[in-house]
Amino acid sequence: MELHSEKTKDHHSLNATFVNLGFDKETGENVTSSRKSSLGSGKGDFKFSMKASQPVTYSWENIEVYLEKKQGNCFKRLPPTQKRILDNVTGCVRPGEFLAIMGASGAGKTTLLNCLTFRNTGQLKVSGERNLNGAKVNTDTLARISGYVQQDDLFIPTLTVKEHLEFQALLRMEKHLSYKERMIRVDEVINELGLKKCQNTVIGNPERGVKGISGGERKRLAFASEVLTNPSLMFCDEPTSGLDSYMAQNIVQVLKNIADTGKTVVCTIHQPSSEVFAMFDRILLMADGRTAFLGPASDALSFFALKGLSCPSNYNPADFYIHTLATVPGQEEESKKKNREICDAYSSSEAGQQILKIAQANRSLNSTESQEFELAEVKVNRTPYKASWLAQLRAVFWRSVISVFREPMVIRVKIIQTIFLSALIAAIYQGQSLLLDDVRNIQGALFIFLTNMTFSNVFGVVNAITAELPIFLREHFNGMYRTDVYFISKSFADLPLFIILPFIFISIPYFAIGLNPAADRFFIASGIIILVANVASSFGFMVSCIAGTTDIALAIAPALVIPLLLFGGFFLSNEDVPVYFDWMRYISWFMYGNEALSINQWSGVTFNDTGCPGGVCTGEAILEQFQFNPDYFGRDIWCLVALIVGLRILGFLGLLSKTYRKK
Known part of the structure; x- marks a missing residue:
């Protein structure tokens, strides 16, 4: 199995990917989806030369996460107990792929994303290998080459949309770019994400009584903040949370188009619609902290059908997977047994073994097996800061x-x-x-x-x-x-x-x-x-x-x-x-x-x-x-x-x- 997809990936400007948001580039008004432009249209090309982002393969192997719980009281101490949250999770995502992590509540999808991004792990004990293009990844390396759109949008409410993006451009874009080039890039992202109409409006904060932009505009602003720097790797935590079905589809289309430019995109998503589900290249289904399936979305149905779990016709596959892997109240033992059988079947399947081989190959550039995939080491500076x-x-x-x-x-x-x-x-x-x-x-x-x-x-x-x-x-x-x-x-x-x-x-x-x-x-x-x-x-x-x-x-x-x-x-x-x-x-x-x-x-x-x-x-x-x-x-x-x-x-x-x- 070759590491890179045989499909040719055009490394066009990210600007062309955002026309699919359904907003007019000049006015910022909503337009019909029929006006969406293709990536190869050449619209919205950069007005200056930005360094091309390097394609990256991100793999994780034998990820285990434990939470220690203290036992006893002030009069009697007992040894702490360990609750396993993730159990031997292995996987990978490659350039040009859009991977969606799905599962029922408590399956471990958010914990896995936190481990992959080195964020919000708190007191959790994490073990396992994480590698970028054959090299061990750390927090500073990941911060320089990746973007992360969190579920909660945190902004300074008194800044305008344009001021926020200018601040991001000053601190997150490469040092070799001049101030004028950074501001050009800000204007391009504003136009192509449909933010021009609200660019001079303060972001606001409803909780503090400061009126500002709408929820959909806040989510687009969060995406604009990340794609501003042309990252090689993009992480998103519940990008469709709080959005209506139309805007959710547009947001996921943005991620799909980013992946089509050769980027690597990973997101967690909760109960996507069938239209949204159809955009995923690959899906990672989780159950009880284990991998139930990882592979092309089209292969998941046949995998579950072999286990006697066929998706009904005219039924959203995403809902089917989540319901199948969920723990049913009152039937906890039966549900866990079923999930265990599915996870074991995936681990021993050909698809599971191929993913394991890819992850092992991406662990080290020096092994004979890894040379087959022509992995290139990600080169980054020691400091995570791009500004002096x-x-x-x-x-x-x-x-x-x-x-x-x-x-x-x-x-x-x-x-x-x-x-x-x-x-x-x-x-x-x-x-x-x-x-x-x-x-x-x-x-x-x-x-x-x-x-x-x-x-x-x-x-x-x-x-x-x-x-x-x-x-x-x-x-x-x-x-x-x-x-x-x-x-x-x-x-x-x-x-x-x-x-x-x-x-x-x-x-x-x-x-x-x-x-x-x-x-x-x-x-x-x-x-x-x-x-x-x-x-x-x-x-x-x-x-x-x-x-x-x-x-x-x-x-x-x-x-x-x-x-x-x-x-x-x-x-x-x-x-x-x-x-x-x-x-x-x-x-x-x-x-x-x-x-x-x-x-x-x-x-x-x-x-x-x-x-x-x-x-x-x-x-x-x-x-x-x-x-x-x-x-x-x-x-x-x-x-x-x-x-x-x-x-x-x-x-x-x-x-x-x-x-x-x-x-």
Whole structure:
């Protein structure tokens, strides 16, 4: 059996493959399917020279996946049990082939795709061989030569369709291409995927109330993001999920046409229609974690018929296979026995043995058997990134700035919230004077500044970062940009808001309350509040990166903030802190901020009051009453700066650990 199909594959531009989507190239409007163009029409040729993608054969051999389950409880430990998810799965897909992985729920098709793409394996234990053109494949190699369209479409909702594709082009296309050539390619993909009409529309997010493009346009945009780089190997996870039958057929036709250009295409699909099923070159049927059939779709019916399982006439073959291999409730043992017999029959069949030989031949270029197939090693660079560090930083920072300032409603709400709370504080504490009875009120107002800046910024950052983390992880593992690039870009893009909003917050109530009226004292107090706001945002960033999800981060944050608040010197005197908790004062920005604001307010101040010794009150005496030392002002400022840096570093390490854990 020859490795490559005898059918000649024309390596035309990918642009010509997308006419089958049923959209007019110029207007983006729907047209009838009768206007579909063939691949050989020559329409939509590249306007610049892109490196031809290298045909690849991807094989996997003896793939086994286990999930360990812990047994026992805290009083009695038992050895963990292993649940086998995939059992000795072997297969291959070659250039020009469109392979569809099918099976009932729980058959293992998604787990197999995750193993083939080195994604989302979590705590699963995976063993087996995976090879590209005779060479062992790894995550970086696969990221450079493949595209992966996931089931869930994750986009930055504030970007327009064209801006999203421009961002992808800057980071995912080869270095030798100029900026003009990249933008030409973006325009071509927009035209030929029917996205021209919505190219200047924001992508949007219905869950966040941001209106944008439709579901079908989002799916086409996901395809556009991947084919932009002309990948040799394409993976798709449930590409028809959430689409109507017409759009599902068009999407699968896109994949079929991509395969016809010599690409290798693999997808999982759930219950395709008969029209969609007819487009598959080869199918991989799975049952109970094993291979039930792998081969041409036309051969599957005869294979099952030999086992006494004939598909009824006028019946969708896809439905027949799924129903045949499904585990029937109440008949689990009979269903498993039937599936086991089918899988065993395939393993010993001629088709199963041929697939095994191909996979073994693709394992090593040095074996005599593999030389028969003339396999060529895939050549890739060591680094998975196609853009330089500086180019990554420019692109990601540009997108981060857009994502922050493109939502005027969110910014408007933040400004209104800041003005409302500061005005409320001004109304409550207004008219304080330099009297001994008002000292406690002034100290309360200063501490309210700190608590409001902390909670508003911590929870604001937690909600924003955790929502964006899945997008970062996907793009990072696609080889688009480094972790430090995202971290730096996000930190500096958010910085203006963490300067402007705290300044607005303190400006309104400062003079209304009656705080120290000297101009230098006002600006120093503003600087302290800005530092505290940035410490809080750094803390929120750290919690978000460590927790990973919004629910966990929101549960952790208050439990960590409240103890630090108690040691801020307002609710509990510093000298009364238990010795075994004394260390917590030194990581509390409430303590440093409260002391710095108090020193700024009272240092050098004297006023007459009959309640003071000798009828004269001094700021130093007030500070001593609260156990604040004026000599520690510089220390407080530097410690706030150190907390900003330290918490950011911890957040970066937390983000970095997630990338290592995924690998």
